[in-house]
Every structure is written in structure tokens, then in C-alpha cells.
Amino acid sequence: xxxxxxxxxxxxxxxxxxxxxxxxxxxxxxxxxxxxxxxxxxxxxxxxxxxxxxxxxxxxxxxxxxxxxxxxxxxxxxxxxxxxxxx
Amino acid sequence: xxxxxxxxxxxxxxxxxxxxxxxxxxxxxxxxxxxxxxxxxxxxxxxxxxxxxxxxxxxxxxxxxxxxxxxxxxxxxxxxxxxxxxxxxxxxxxxxxxxxxxxxxxxxxxxxxxxxxxxxxxxxxxxxxxxxxxxxxxxxxxxxxxxxxxxxx
Numbered sequence: 001x002x003x004x005x006x007x008x009x010x011x012x013x014x015x016x017x018x019x020x021x022x023x024x025x026x027x028x029x030x031x032x033x034x035x036x037x038x039x040x041x042x043x044x045x046x047x048x049x050x051x052x053x054x055x056x057x058x059x060x061x062x063x064x065x066x067x068x069x070x071x072x073x074x075x076x077x078x079x080x081x082x083x084x085x086x087x
Numbered sequence: 088x089x090x091x092x093x094x095x096x097x098x099x100x101x102x103x104x105x106x107x108x109x110x111x112x113x114x115x116x117x118x119x120x121x122x123x124x125x126x127x128x129x130x131x132x133x134x135x136x137x138x139x140x141x142x143x144x145x146x147x148x149x150x151x152x153x154x155x156x157x158x159x160x161x162x163x164x165x166x167x168x169x170x171x172x173x174x175x176x177x178x179x180x181x182x183x184x185x186x187x188x189x190x191x192x193x194x195x196x197x198x199x200x201x202x203x204x205x206x207x208x209x210x211x212x213x214x215x216x217x218x219x220x221x222x223x224x225x226x227x228x229x230x231x232x233x234x235x236x237x238x239x240x
Contacts, residue, residue: 013180013182014187016190016210018211019178019190020211023205024194024204025196025202025204030204031195032192032194033192033194034192035191
């Protein structure tokens with residue numbers, strides 16, 4: 001099952017959950033921030049495992065999103081989380 | 088006596104006047120040249136190129152709009168102007184009128200002049216065949232500064 005951008009089930013669309021991405025710039029001091037839209041069944045540790053290969057790195061994601069997350073155990077589909085670069 | 092006092096005081100004054108008169112006029116100060124104030128040009132996206140690899144300069148070596156299932160897809164984005172830049176690449180899969188988000192990555196920097204930036208995506212399990220697009224947003228705007236469509240075949 002794939003969740004579309006609107007958060008609704010979109011079974012005829014492919015699954016892009018394993019997409020890897022990155023960016024860089026010739027400008028000195030450039031900072032790359034990825035965003036991830038929370039899907040049904042996600043947790044911060046699952047997202048951290050996906051991006052960093054380590055579920056214990058969930059704190060990095062939580063700390064980058066304290067403006068929208070008050071409790072690391074409560075994330076909701078459709079929330080857009082900032083994913084800081086891998087340390 | 089009065090005449091002598093008058094002469095005593097008058098002579099230095101006359102001497103001073105005479106000396107002042109003989110001095111050359113002070114040099115005219117050179118006009119101060121104030122450089123014209125030019126505001127830096129606002130940031131803009133000038134070029135977006137897609138390809139399977141980039142060089143050290145972040146530019147795509149061989150531009151293409153058709154990719155294979157196992158390719159890493161690069162988008163090289165050049166900007167002009169100066170100032171704080173927030174560039175966002177939003178990659179989507181397009182099927183008819185529907186789109187599915189593939190990835191969304193933002194890069195922020197302070198540009199002193201032209202910059203070249205690259206965004207890339209890969210999918211270890213392989214890209215599904217079909218139509219895709221990448222939209223490049225500048226700042227927090229909702230209208231893309233540039234859009235490039237591409238295919239995976």
C-alpha cells in the first residue's frame with residue numbers, strides 16, 4: 001500500500017519509501033535538509049533507521065523538529081519532518 | 088610716544104598680512120569619489136540540467152532526460168545573484184493527473200555570487216518505469232522556479 005501526498009491510500013502508485021537522496025553546493029557552508037512526510041505506521045526510530053541506518057538516531061530527528069513535535073512518540077501521517085544530515 | 092606704540096603694534100600685523108598674502112593657496116582637495124551603490128541582484132535559478140553523473144563543479148557531464156531503473160538521477164541547479172538562498176528540489180512520479188512524491192530535499196546557503204548545486208536521488212530496488220518531474224523552488228514560494236520532466240524506461 002502506498003500513501004499519496006494527500007495522505008490517502010494510493011494503491012496504483014509505486015512505493016518510493018526506499019529512495020535515497022542528497023544534495024551539495026559550490027557555496028561554502030551550504031546546509032542540506034531533507035524533509036520526510038510521515039506515513040501511517042511510522043515512528044521516529046523507523047524513520048531514523050531508514051535515513052541513517054540506525055534507529056537509535058531518532059533523537060536527531062526529534063531535536064530538529066521540536067517546533068512541531070512535542071512528544072517523540074506521537075507523530076502523525078502528513079507531518080513534514082526535517083531530516084538533518086547524517087552526523 | 089603714541090606714534091611709537093602704534094608703529095610697534097602695526098608692524099607685526101602688516102608683516103603677518105604680507106606673509107599671508109605671499110603663501111600659495113591651499114591645494115584644492117581632490118573630489119571624493121563615492122562608488123555607485125549597486126544592490127546585489129536578487130537570487131534566481133538560471134539553469135537546471137539532469138543527468139546520471141556530475142563533475143567536481145557540480146555540473147552534469149552528459150545531460151539526459153531518460154534514465155535507467157538503476158541510475159542515480161542528478162539535477163544540477165545553477166543560481167545567479169547574491170543573498171540567502173533556500174533551494175528545494177521536489178521529485179515526483181507522474182501518472183496521468185496523479186503525482187506521488189518521490190523525495191523532497193532543501194539546501195540552504197549564503198550566495199556571494201553564482202552557485203552550482205546538485206540534488207540526487209537513487210532507489211536501490213530500481214525506479215519504476217514511467218514519467219517523473221523535478222520542481223525547483225526558490226525560497227518559500229509555492230510556484231516552482233523551474234521544472235524538468237524526465238522518464239525512466
